[in-house]
Amino acid sequence: MAGLVKGPFVVKWGSNTLEDVQDYSFDYSTDSNDYTTIDGRKTTLDGAISASVSIQLLKSDVDALATVLPQYYVPQGGTMSTGEVVASADGAIDVVAASCDSVTVYNNLDIISCGTNSTVVRLVNARSMIDSVDLQDSTVLTFTIKFVGEPAQGDAAVQVFSSTTDSIS
Amino acid sequence: MIDPQTVSESFIKWMEDNGYGTFGSDIFLNQIPDDAIDNAYWVITAGGDVTRNLVTAQNIKQYSTQIFYRNVSGEAVGHTLSELEVKVNTRGSFNIDGFEIYSIESTMPEDNDKDAENRRQASLVVAIEIYKSYVS
Numbered sequence: 001m002a003g004l005v006k007g008p009f010v011v012k013w014g015s016n017t018l019e020d021v022q023d024y025s026f027d028y029s030t031d032s033n034d035y036t037t038i039d040g041r042k043t044t045l046d047g048a049i050s051a052s053v054s055i056q057l058l059k060s061d062v063d064a065l066a067t068v069l070p071q072y073y074v075p076q077g078g079t080m081s082t083g084e085v086v087a088s089a090d091g092a093i094d095v096v097a098a099s100c101d102s103v104t105v106y107n108n109l110d111i112i113s114c115g116t117n118s119t120v121v122r123l124v125n126a127r128s129m130i131d132s133v134d135l136q137d138s139t140v141l142t143f144t145i146k147f148v149g150e151p152a153q154g155d156a157a158v159q160v161f162s163s164t165t166d167s168i169s
Numbered sequence: 170m171i172d173p174q175t176v177s178e179s180f181i182k183w184m185e186d187n188g189y190g191t192f193g194s195d196i197f198l199n200q201i202p203d204d205a206i207d208n209a210y211w212v213i214t215a216g217g218d219v220t221r222n223l224v225t226a227q228n229i230k231q232y233s234t235q236i237f238y239r240n241v242s243g244e245a246v247g248h249t250l251s252e253l254e255v256k257v258n259t260r261g262s263f264n265i266d267g268f269e270i271y272s273i274e275s276t277m278p279e280d281n282d283k284d285a286e287n288r289r290q291a292s293l294v295v296a297i298e299i300y301k302s303y304v305s
Contacts (some may be wrong), residue, residue: 009225019227019302021303022221023224055224058227
C-alpha cells in the first residue's frame with residue numbers, strides 16, 4: 001500500500017551519518033537523442049543518467065567538513081599545502097586541486113526516511129565536492145556539499161528501497 | 170541563577186554575570202514581588218516559534234524574552250536599557266549558558282510611563298534564536 005515518505009531524514013554517506021542538514025536538493029538528468037523517421041514519426045532514445053545531491057550543512061566547522069570532504073582533510077600535525085603545520089586537534093581542511101596522486105572517496109549516499117519501515121533513496125557510488133559557501137542571514141557560515149553519483153558500468157544511478165534488510169540482498 | 174534550564178533563566182544568568190544584579194534581589198523572573206526594591210529588573214517569557222526545521226531533525230527556535238526595568242530615575246532607566254540593547258545587538262560576543270545561539274536581536278527600549286509609585290518603567294524585547302540538535 002502506498003504511503004507518505006516522511007522526515008526527518010537520516011542522511012548517510014557510507015557509514016558516516018551527516019547531521020545538521022539544513023537544505024537538500026536532488027538533480028537528475030538523462031541524456032537523450034531525438035530521431036525522426038522519413039514518415040514523420042519522432043522517437044526519443046534515452047542514454048546515460050547523471051544524478052547528484054546537494055546538501056547544505058548548517059554546522060560547517062572543520063569537524064563537520066572532515067566527514068564529507070575527507071580528501072581535503074589534514075589531521076593534527078599534518079602540513080597544509082601552504083606549508084603551515086596543523087596545530088588544532090580538529091585538524092584542518094585544505095582544498096587543493098586534484099592531482100595524479102589524489103584519492104577520490106566514493107560511498108553510497110542514503111537518504112533514509114523516519115519510522116521503522118523506512119524508505120531509502122540511494123545515490124549510488126557518490127563522491128563529494130564543495131558546491132558553495134554562504135553567509136546565511138549575515139550570521140552563520142554554511143557549506144553546501146555536492147555529492148556526484150558515479151556508478152560503475154551497468155549499475156544504477158539512483159535506487160529506492162525499503163530499509164528492511166530482506167528488501168535487498 | 171543556579172542551573173538555568175530555560176532561555177529566560179539563562180538570560181538572567183547572563184545579566185548576573187554582566188553585573189546587572191542578582192536573581193531574587195533585583196532581577197526577577199515573570200513576576201516582580203510587591204515588596205521588591207525600587208530599582209529592579211523582571212524578565213518575562215514572551216513566547217516564540219519554531220523558525221526553521223532542518224532535514225535531519227534539528228531545528229531553530231525563536232524565544233522572545235521581555236526585559237522590564239524600573240528606577241526612580243527616568244534617566245537611569247533610559248541609559249541602562251540602552252546599554253543593554255547595545256550589548257545584545259553586538260551579536261558575535263553574546264552567549265548564554267546551555268544554549269547555542271543562532272541569532273539574537275533586541276528591540277530598542279520602550280518607555281512604559283511611571284507606575285503608581287512614581288517609578289519610571291521601560292522595557293525591551295530580546296528575540297533569541299536557538300539551534301537545537303536532537304541527535305546525540
